Structures are given as structure tokens and as C-alpha cells.
Amino acid sequence: MKILFTASEAAPYIKTGGLGDVGQALPSALAALGHEVKIVLPLYGKIKENEKLMSGLTYYGQTRTPLSWRNQYTGIFREGEGKNPEYIFVDNEYYFRRGDGPIYGHGDDGERYAFFSRAVIETMISIGFTPDVLHCNDWQTALTPVFLRKFYPKFNKVRTVFTIHNIEYQGKMPSSFASDVVGVDSDTAALLTYGDCINLMKGAIVFSDAVTTVSESYAGEILTEYYSHGLSPILRENSHKLFGIVNGIDMDVFNPQTDKALYANYGPTVEAVKDKQKDKLFLQETLGLRPEKDTPIVAMITRLVSHKGMDLVACVINEIMALGVQVVILGTGEYAYENIMRMTAEKYPGRMAAEIRFDPKLANAIYAGADIFLMPSQSEPCGLSQMVAMRYGTIPIVRETGGLRDTVPAYDPTDGSGRGFTFVDYNAHEMLRAVERCVDFYRNDKKGFDRLVRKNMKTDFSWNVSVKKYLKVYRNKM
Ligand code: GLC
Numbered sequence: 001m002k003i004l005f006t007a008s009e010a011a012p013y014i015k016t017g018g019l020g021d022v023g024q025a026l027p028s029a030l031a032a033l034g035h036e037v038k039i040v041l042p043l044y045g046k047i048k049e050n051e052k053l054m055s056g057l058t059y060y061g062q063t064r065t066p067l068s069w070r071n072q073y074t075g076i077f078r079e080g081e082g083k084n085p086e087y088i089f090v091d092n093e094y095y096f097r098r099g100d101g102p103i104y105g106h107g108d109d110g111e112r113y114a115f116f117s118r119a120v121i122e123t124m125i126s127i128g129f130t131p132d133v134l135h136c137n138d139w140q141t142a143l144t145p146v147f148l149r150k151f152y153p154k155f156n157k158v159r160t161v162f163t164i165h166n167i168e169y170q171g172k173m174p175s176s177f178a179s180d181v182v183g184v185d186s187d188t189a190a191l192l193t194y195g196d197c198i199n200l201m202k203g204a205i206v207f208s209d210a211v212t213t214v215s216e217s218y219a220g221e222i223l224t225e226y227y228s229h230g231l232s233p234i235l236r237e238n239s240h241k242l243f244g245i246v247n248g249i250d251m252d253v254f255n256p257q258t259d260k261a262l263y264a265n266y267g268p269t270v271e272a273v274k275d276k277q278k279d280k281l282f283l284q285e286t287l288g289l290r291p292e293k294d295t296p297i298v299a300m301i302t303r304l305v306s307h308k309g310m311d312l313v314a315c316v317i318n319e320i321m322a323l324g325v326q327v328v329i330l331g332t333g334e335y336a337y338e339n340i341m342r343m344t345a346e347k348y349p350g351r352m353a354a355e356i357r358f359d360p361k362l363a364n365a366i367y368a369g370a371d372i373f374l375m376p377s378q379s380e381p382c383g384l385s386q387m388v389a390m391r392y393g394t395i396p397i398v399r400e401t402g403g404l405r406d407t408v409p410a411y412d413p414t415d416g417s418g419r420g421f422t423f424v425d426y427n428a429h430e431m432l433r434a435v436e437r438c439v440d441f442y443r444n445d446k447k448g449f450d451r452l453v454r455k456n457m458k459t460d461f462s463w464n465v466s467v468k469k470y471l472k473v474y475r476n477k478m
Contacts, residue, residue: 001474003030004131005085006040006120008103008113008140013047013087016103018247018384019138019165022214025250026470027085029463033471037085038129040120042112043077045097047089057089063126065119067111068183074119076126088127090119109140110173110200114181117143121152133474135161139171142204143182146192149207150184161473162208164201166381167222168229168307171200194234202234210473211235212243214382215403219244227379243478245470246406247382248463249391256392256457261364268393268457273450276368276393283369286362287353289326296442297326298435299370299394301363301385304333304341304356309376309399314340315428323439327352328366330359367392372438376423376431380404386420390456395442395449396420397434407461411452413445419456 009015010023027037047053060076075091090096095112106112117136121144124130136144145160173181177198178189192203205211213219221227223236235242252258256276257267263282266275277293284291298320302308313320314337320327321344329341329352338356345354355362367373373389375398382403386396390408398404400422411418421438423430442449472478 001035001133001471002129002131003027003035003037003133003135003474004040004120004124004129005030005037005135005137006141006144007137008042008116010039010041010087013041013053014044014103018382021249021384022165022247023137025248025463026467028250029248029467030470031084033467035471038088038127038131039085040088040090040123042096042116043075043089043091044103045093045099046103048091048093048097057087060088061126063122065115065122066183067115067118068179068181072115072119074122076123078127088123090116090123092119110171110177111181113140113171114143114177117141118147120144121147121155130155131158133159133161135163135474136204136208137163138165139169139200139204142171142200144204145207146182146184146188146203150188159210159474159476160208161210161212161470162204164211164213164222164381167201167213167227167231170202170229170231173198173200195230199231202231205231205234205238208241209476210241210243210478211238212245212470212473214244215246215406216244217405218379218381218402221379221402243469243473245466245473246403247384248466249384249387249461251391251460251462254388254391256368259364259368261361262368263365266368266393268454270450270454273393273454273457276453279365279368280371281369283328283365284326286365287328287355288350289328289353290350292326295324295326296372296439297328297370298372298374298397298439299328299330299366299389300374301330301366302333302375304329304331304337306334306337307378308333309374309378309426309431310334310337312376312426312428312431313374316432317341317344319432320435321348321352323436325351325372325439328355328370329353330355330357330362330366332356332358364392367394370394371442372397372435374435375399375404377401377404378426383407387461390419390459391461393453393457395438395452395456397431397438398422399426399431400424411441413441413448416448416451416455419452419459
């Protein structure tokens with residue numbers, strides 16, 4: 001099959017979150033099965049100013065992209081023949097060269113990504129690649145299926161698939177956006193309208209042939225009001241074409257046996273896993289924690305925001321400390337949570353570390369050195385960290401929601417089934433009970449704990465299964 005995959009980010013070129021990981025891993029998994037895959041991305045200034053990244057690209061040519069009354073320069077840079085998946089970049093400095101700052105959050109994001117969404121199709125025409133499937137992701141590329149159906153009838157056989165990675169961000173624009181930027185008639189504008197504004201994600205849901213989201217549980221959750229940020233009525237109307245497919249992780253990138261960021265590498269055998277202890281001591285030393293090998297380390301690597309469960313953690317952090325554990329927190333986010341975590345760490349010298357920054361290398365050292373990984377999200381479309389933690393033999397504690405529910409079934413001591421500790425209600429003391437049960441398991445059944453560590457490390461979290469489900473959606477065979 002020929003597949004064109006497009007998103008606002010894909011590693012290794014540009015990544016701000018889980019979407020960037022999926023943008024790399026899913027196309028690679030498809031290509032590994034022999035499909036021809038192109039990934040189209042904006043050529044952000046951050047890429048263009050990076051010599052190393054640019055050295056692999058060549059200028060292919062240019063075309064123009066109409067956008068209502070505009071007609072914008074569209075440069076095309078490619079990795080070139082033989083690459084599969086091949087990354088292709090849409091260049092327009094007016095839209096994408098925005099200095100060193102973040103790639104999102106500009107006042108004209110709507111227009112920037114509307115341009116990109118249409119430029120994807122113009123690029124496809126320029127390079128002469130007509131895909132069987134055009135796979136778009138999140139609101140930034142939500143207009144691509146709309147443009148394709150409205151303005152490019154010659155591609156009516158191209159199947160469009162839209163994936164929701166997070167329903168919170170829908171691309172809401174003022175009503176004038178339909179005529180001024182998208183350039184569509186009032187009938188089409190009505191299809192893009194939701195409530196009192198233009199809603200790009202709604203447009204993609206209506207116009208795409210299939211809609212997917214990143215776990216089965218989340219696919220069910222977003223049909224309800226609590227989780228859907230207003231879109232549940234639209235999704236219910238379109239539920240016949242909605243599918244949940246859980247993300248995988250790249251088992252080679254996330255491999256404690258080869259990970260160069262680790263102090264000591266280790267595998268899942270009884271002998272080899274002992275070296276995880278070395279990573280624990282190294283972590284304690286690095287972060288100024290007491291070098292106690294039998295004190296469980298509870299870690300969080302997260303954005304410090306409420307919906308990741310920080311409000312629950314802030315509420316019972318002292319009770320968690322009273323369990324006699326060590327706590328490590330890595331991430332940035334809302335000022336209030338950053339402060340609470342910093343202040344609590346000061347209160348417990350040698351027992352708690354609050355690292356308020358973005359540090360991928362330290363993240364891996366934490367996945368390896370910690371014993372327990374806490375992820376109490378209020379909602380979680382999929383979540384990748386819990387899988388990485390398990391791959392590194394760190395036992396997850398999660399709230400049963402979205403992908404957390406699907407990837408971390410509750411551990412059952414009677415038969416050893418399950419993978420971690422869970423709680424259902426979004427409540428600080430429910431979470432605390434789960435932490436208590438996990439710490440108790442660590443202290444009073446060390447053999448059982450170690451068995452679970454090894455079992456999780458051997459679990460297949462790769463894309464192998466999910467990629468086949470995507471192919472079924474691509475072929476309309478779900
Ligand atoms: C978003 C979601 C996260 C998911 C990721 C990749 O960041 O919040 O749960 O894992 O996308 O699909």
C-alpha cells in the first residue's frame with residue numbers, strides 16, 4: 001500500500017510530545033511490513049536552522065498553495081529516493097520560521113496549519129505520489145481531508161483516516177475563518193461549525209472515511225461528555241467509523257539492555273536484572289537521595305499539570321512520604337505545581353527530588369533507577385511513559401483510564417496476572433491506597449515484585465499488533 005502520513009510533529013526531526021513518537025514509530029512499522037510510506041511535516045525554523053538535520057535533505061522544488069484569497073509559496077525538501085519511510089518537508093518561512101520559541105502557540109496557528117494541511121496535498125501532487133491512504137493526526141492536519149474532498153475530486157479514491165491523539169485541542173477558530181482562510185462556501189462552513197465557532201477537529205471527523213484514537217478505552221470514553229470536551233455528540237453520530245488502536249513503543253529505542261543513557265545496562269533474566277540496582281544507586285547519588293537500596297523509589301515523569309493527576313499528588317504528597325519511600329519528580333508545567341513539588345522536596349532532604357526541567361537523559365535514568373512509576377492521569381488517550389516504565393522494569397501505578405487502563409491491567413496476587421497497581425475514581429486517597437498496596441508488595445513480597453518486574457520487561461509493547469489494526473482500517477476491513 002501507499003500511505004501518506006502527516007502530522008505537526010514526528011521524531012527524530014521535531015517532537016514535543018507523544019504525537020512525535022507515534023509520527024516516527026507508526027510509519028516505520030508500516031514501512032517494515034513493505035508498505036511505501038511518506039511522512040509530510042512543516043519545515044520549522046528549528047529544523048531549517050539545524051545543520052545536522054538539514055544535511056540529510058535536498059531541495060526538490062516549489063509549488064503554490066491556495067488558501068482562500070492567498071496563494072502561498074510552498075517549498076519542498078525531501079530525504080530522497082530509497083528512504084522508506086521518507087520524510088518530506090513543506091517550506092514556508094512566513095509560517096514556520098518563528099525563531100527559537102515553541103512550534104505551537106502563535107496567534108495565527110489556525111492559518112499556519114490550514115496552509116500546511118493544504119500544502120500537504122499540493123506536495124503530494126508535485127512529487128507525483130498518489131497514496132491509497134492519507135493519514136492525518138490531530139487538529140493541525142484536520143483540514144487535509146476537508147480540502148481533499150472539496151477541492152481535489154481527482155483524488156476521490158484516496159481513503160482518509162484521521163487520528164485523535166488528544167481531544168482537548170480541537171482547533172477552534174472564529175466563524176470568519178471558513179471564508180477568510182479555508183476558503184469554502186457556506187454549506188461547507190456549516191459542516192465545520194460547532195457551537196459558535198469553526199472547529200477543525202469536528203470537520204475532520206465529519207469528512208474523514210475513518211477516525212481512530214489511540215486506545216480502545218479512550219475510543220469509548222470520548223463518546224461520553226466527561227471525556228470529550230464537547231465533541232461526544234459528533235463522535236456518537238460517527239461512531240460507525242470510529243476505532244481505538246493502542247499505540248506501541250519502539251522496543252529498540254527503549255531497551256534497558258542497550259540504552260546508552262543508562263549507568264548500567266540490564267536485561268530481564270534473574271541474573272541480569274540485578275544490575276538495575278546499580279542504576280538505582282546511581283540515580284540516588286545523582287539526585288542527592290540517600291543511597292538506600294531497600295527504600296522504594298516512586299517516580300513521576302510528567303507535565304506538572306492538573307489533568308496528569310498533579311492535583312491528587314499535591315493533595316497527598318505528605319502521606320506518600322510518610323510511607324517511607326523516596327520520590328523523584330521530573331518535568332515542568334504549571335507554576336503552582338512546580339512550586340509545591342520544589343517546596344516539598346526541600347522539606348524532605350535526601351528523600352525527595354523535584355527536577356523541574358525537561359531532560360530526556362535523566363528521564364531514562366529514572367525509568368531505570370526507580371522501582372515504582374506513578375501516572376494518575378485524569379484522562380490519558382494512550383500514554384507512552386507507563387509502557388517505557390514497564391519495559392525498564394519499573395512497576396506502574398495508574399488510574400484506570402484510556403490507554404493506562406488498556407496497557408496496565410491490575411496485578412492480581414492470587415495468580416500473578418496483570419502488570420501494575422490501579423485505581424478507578426479520580427480521588428487522591430484512592431490513589432494513595434494504590435501506592436500503599438504497591439509499596440506493601442515491594443516490602444513484603446520481594447520475590448513476587450521481582451517476578452512482576454521481569455514479566456513486564458518481557459512484555460511485547462511493540463507496534464506489531466497495532467500496525468495490523470491500522471492496515472485493517474486503511475483497507476476498510478475493521
Ligand atoms: C497525546 C496523548 C497521549 C498519547 C500521545 C500519542 O500526547 O495525550 O496520551 O500517548 O498523544 O498518541
